[in-house]
Amino acid sequence: MNTFQEHDCEESVVEYVSTPEKPYRYTGSGLGNVYLVGVKYWVCAFCKKQAADIPSLNLLLRSIARTIVEKNSPLVGEQVRYLRKRLERPSKEFAALIGMTAERYCTIESSGNPLYEGRDKLIRLVYRALSRDKKLKEALSNEQQIEMWLLSLHSRGNSESIVGTWLGNRKIWRVEAALAACA
Numbered sequence: 464m465n466t467f468q469e470h471d472c473e474e475s476v477v478e479y480v481s482t483p484e485k486p487y488r489y490t491g492s493g494l495g496n497v498y499l500v501g502v503k504y505w506v507c508a509f510c511k512k513q514a515a516d517i518p519s520l521n522l523l524l525r526s527i528a529r530t531i532v533e534k535n536s537p538l539v540g541e542q543v544r545y546l547r548k549r550l551e552r553p554s555k556e557f558a559a560l561i562g563m564t565a566e567r568y569c570t571i572e573s574s575g576n577p578l579y580e581g582r583d584k585l586i587r588l589v590y591r592a593l594s595r596d597k598k599l600k601e602a603l604s605n606e607q608q609i610e611m612w613l614l615s616l617h618s619r620g621n622s623e624s625i626v627g628t629w630l631g632n633r634k635i636w637r638v639e640a641a642l643a644a645c646a
């Protein structure tokens with residue numbers, strides 16, 4: 464009885480460092496398909512509860528957003544929600560920015576289906592314009608780059624993972640959209 468409550472997770476954990484073959488699934492991002500490589504994490508041998516030590520979290524979250532904005536495949540609901548939260552906008556306000564009612568906008572965020580192309584591009588443009596990510600924002604003044612970017616969106620399928628690799632020696636995250644889904 465109550466086996467799960469009787470153990471102390473901290474005394475039962477096994478430590479790992481995630482690898483490309485066995486990445487850490489970072490559900491704390493609010494995204495189902497973000498995997499991290501090169502982070503220390505702990506798994507309780509009894510209840511399988513996990514915790515990870517994620518360095519430079521803000522940098523990671525910003526890089527994930529940048530990858531979402533720049534990737535070729537269509538956006539899905541949870542990615543739209545991620546971008547909106549990065550912009551710190553309530554859904555009602557964000558809906559108004561992209562010309563939707565709050566109700567209809569909510570159905571988009573909870574949907575796993577790819578967005579329509581026009582709406583997808585608008586959302587990513589809004590993110591570029593309003594984000595505090597200088598790199599994304601400054602590109603707006605480069606006409607050629609923006610035109611190429613707009614034409615590249617929606618050009619590939621939707622089964623991909625976002626993989627963040629911690630480059631400890633340089634203290635940076637490299638975040639990429641990878642076509643093959645991780646295990």
Ligand SMILES: [Zn+2]
Binds near residue numbers: 507
């Ligand atoms: Zn436990």
